[in-house]
Amino acid sequence: MNDQREEHGLDLRGDCESCFGLCCVALPFSRSSDFAADKDAGTPCTNLRTDFRCGIHTRLRPSGYSGCTVYDCFGAGQKVSQITFGGQDWRRAPDTARQMFAVFPVVRQLHELLWYLTEALTLRPARSLHGQLRALLETTRELTLARPEALAELDVSAHRQQVGALLLAASELVRAEAGREGRKQKDRRGADLVGARLKGADLRGAHLRGAYLIAADLRGADLRLADFIGADLRDANLAGADLTGAFFLTQPQVNAAKGDAATRLPSGLTRPAHWA
CATH class of the missing domain: 2.160.20.80 (E3 ubiquitin-protein ligase SopA)
Structure with a gap:
C-alpha cells in the first residue's frame, strides 16, 4: 500500500505538525465516554494551544478524550492548511476561518476515499478493475486540489456513491477467494x-x-x-x-x-x- 501511495503522490496520514489544528476546531463533539466536554463545530477545543498543538496529547485517554485517539484525518488537515489555503492559518487570517472549517470535512471524506482506492489497487483478485480504480483515484485526487469555493459546493455524497460502487465490485472479487475454498x-x-x-x-x-x-x-x-x-x-x-x-x-x-x-x-x- 505504501508503494501505491508514493506512486500517486498521495499523503494519506495525518501530519499534525503541518496542520492548523483543524480537527480540534472544525469538528463538534459531545460529552460522552469518548469526550470529557461538549464542543460546537468551529469552536476551538479548550486543550488546543496557540501553536495548534494539543495540550494533553500524551494523556488524552486518562483525561477523558479517548475519541481523539481514534481519529485520523487521512492527511486532509495538512492538505487544507498548506495547499487549499496556502499556509494561511485561521488565527492570523480570521476571515478564512469559516470557509476553512467548512472545507476540512469535505477534503477529509475525499482523502478517506483515496485511502480505499489506493488499497483496492493492491488487491490482486481485483486487478481486472485496476484501470477504473486508477481513473477514479485520479479524479478524486484532483477534487482535493480544487479551490475552497468549489470544495464547499461539492456533492461529496454523490462522489462517495460512485466510489463505493466500484469498491464493492472489488470486494466481491476478493471475497470470492474465500468462497473458492468451500467456505x-x-x-x-x-x-x-x-x-x-x-x-x-x-x-x-x-x-x-x-x-x-x-x-x-x-x-x-x-x-x-x-x-x-x-x-x-x-x-x-x-x-x-x-x-x-x-x-x-x-x-x-x-x-x-x-x-x-x-x-x-x-x-x-x-x-x-x-x-x-
Whole structure:
C-alpha cells in the first residue's frame, strides 16, 4: 500500500505538525465516554494551544478524550492548511476561518476515499478493475486540489456513491477467494452485531461493510479476507483474532477496538499503544 501511495503522490496520514489544528476546531463533539466536554463545530477545543498543538496529547485517554485517539484525518488537515489555503492559518487570517472549517470535512471524506482506492489497487483478485480504480483515484485526487469555493459546493455524497460502487465490485472479487475454498461467505452488511458473541467465529471472507460491531466479542475469530469498510469496531474485542488479508480496514477502526499481542493485523496497520 505504501508503494501505491508514493506512486500517486498521495499523503494519506495525518501530519499534525503541518496542520492548523483543524480537527480540534472544525469538528463538534459531545460529552460522552469518548469526550470529557461538549464542543460546537468551529469552536476551538479548550486543550488546543496557540501553536495548534494539543495540550494533553500524551494523556488524552486518562483525561477523558479517548475519541481523539481514534481519529485520523487521512492527511486532509495538512492538505487544507498548506495547499487549499496556502499556509494561511485561521488565527492570523480570521476571515478564512469559516470557509476553512467548512472545507476540512469535505477534503477529509475525499482523502478517506483515496485511502480505499489506493488499497483496492493492491488487491490482486481485483486487478481486472485496476484501470477504473486508477481513473477514479485520479479524479478524486484532483477534487482535493480544487479551490475552497468549489470544495464547499461539492456533492461529496454523490462522489462517495460512485466510489463505493466500484469498491464493492472489488470486494466481491476478493471475497470470492474465500468462497473458492468451500467456505460460505457471510453477508453482514449493516448488521446489528452490537455485543455479539462471535468468539472463535469463522468469518473469513465476510462482508462486514457498515456492520455495527460495537463491543462485539471477536476473540480468536478468523477474519481473513473480510471487508471492513465502514464497520464500527468501537470496543470490539479482537484479542487473538486473525485479520490477515482483511481489507478496507483503517487505523482509526483498529484504534477504536481492543486487542492484544496475539491479534494479527493486515500489513500497513500498527498495533495501538493502548492494547494489552
